[in-house]
Amino acid sequence: MSKVARIARKFVLQSHPQGKPKLSDFKLVEEKLPAALQEGEILTKAQWLTVDPYMRGALLALKQGETMMGSQVATVTESRNPEYPEGTKVVGSFGWRDLTVHKPSEKFNPLDIYKLPDMKGLPESYALGSVGMPGNTAYFGVTRILEPKAGDVLVVSAAAGAVGSLVGQIGKLKGSRNN
Template sequence: MVIAKKYVVKKYFEGLPKPEDYDIVEEILQPIKAGGIVVRAEWISVDPYLRAYNRRTAVPYDQYSYQVGVVEESKNPDYPIGTRVVTHKGWSNYTVIYPKEITAEETIYKLPDLRGLSNSLGVGAVGMPGATAYFGFLELCKPKPGETVVVTGAAGAVGSIVGQIAKIKGCKVIGFTGSDDKVQWLEKELGFDKAINYKTANVAQALKEAAPNGVDCYFDNVGGDLSSAIIYQMNLFGRVAVCGSISAYNEDVNNTPKANLLQPAIVAKQLRIEGFIVHRWRNQWPRAFADIVQWIESGKLVAREHVTEGFDNIFNAFVGMLQGENIGKAVVKV
């Protein structure tokens, strides 16, 4: 008999998520029928979109997110016992899955060939966050060698990869982050040309000093006044890829922060600003994963992880990530 546990969101978040917003539900795993598999989670992801999408689903709902798991029981020849899969089954330790019934949004695919790298990368650099960085930056910003690229949320799961891809493509890279430790990591270990602590710097002045010739590409993870300041220093025909607005995710949905008017900069500089969701390129993810694995193997890209251990600590890992405690990708080892 297997006892499956999962986190269920029972009330919408007000501000920062709280433990009482969740129930941990236990149930006996039911025997599988033909075509089914039982997956035991090994690595579970915590990401900002879990906060941003909180009100898109009626409560109560099972907390979704990406996880890497191993097939422990199978009545499906395409997924024999021992197969590792990436699913969107979220904060659950055991899950019964019928792959043919899984929708594209729910997701199930076999873990990419990581060539001996940690399986945890399947929910990080070689998973949805890596694909987000790869396609959002390369397809929307279309960087050229020698251009100046700015990334916000630069020490996070997506931003840290965007900055490194920009360096690989021959760009000058400036990253904004929220602590001096992260500034040091971005400059000393990842090779950013300049990192700036937005909490202590005069953002507009620091950016002007770091990019005296202006900004060509901007990958926006945070929104707010920081993004407005950057957009006002962009060059003619600059490109902006809008990935998220984490600066406001924990704010009152009926009273979100206001930022400076952007239209004068957008019009005068003839900027192209495009938001995106990475599933636009879902059938191309394997191409991104192959490149990212090769870059990691060759030492061109560092995929740092902030690991929390224990199923019972997933919530703490989630809130810690929202508060910026992680450097690199926040993952939970189950």
């Protein structure tokens, strides 16, 4: 195993945004990572990070200096966990940071980490969007809760956003109408 000193870069909260968030509400800092992984741990490198609407409220729970939350598509670059060998692509809740040392929960917990599914040629970033949390919200909301019947009029209060735009498309596939 490599024993090079590794430095992660991460965005921490500097101040709770007033009005529109400003760059100065966040600070890019470095974090020295342990030189060696412990049993069960993985080291990941971020490829894609999320900036989601829920963060506006959720960051109020953060104190100054705490790492911004969020999901990533990341690659395992070192591993002491046989479930996640080197090269595994994952979706993890690691926050706004590039390198992460993480010990995946033993019980499957998609809010912690899961393996990136076969994207069948779709861009991997979609795992954070239309085939990730916003897409799941739209898909399960429409197909398991709303259950529109063909010909129903589907009203989406804010249809231009990540979730709403998919609700419209899924509704259309299910035979809903928009007027």
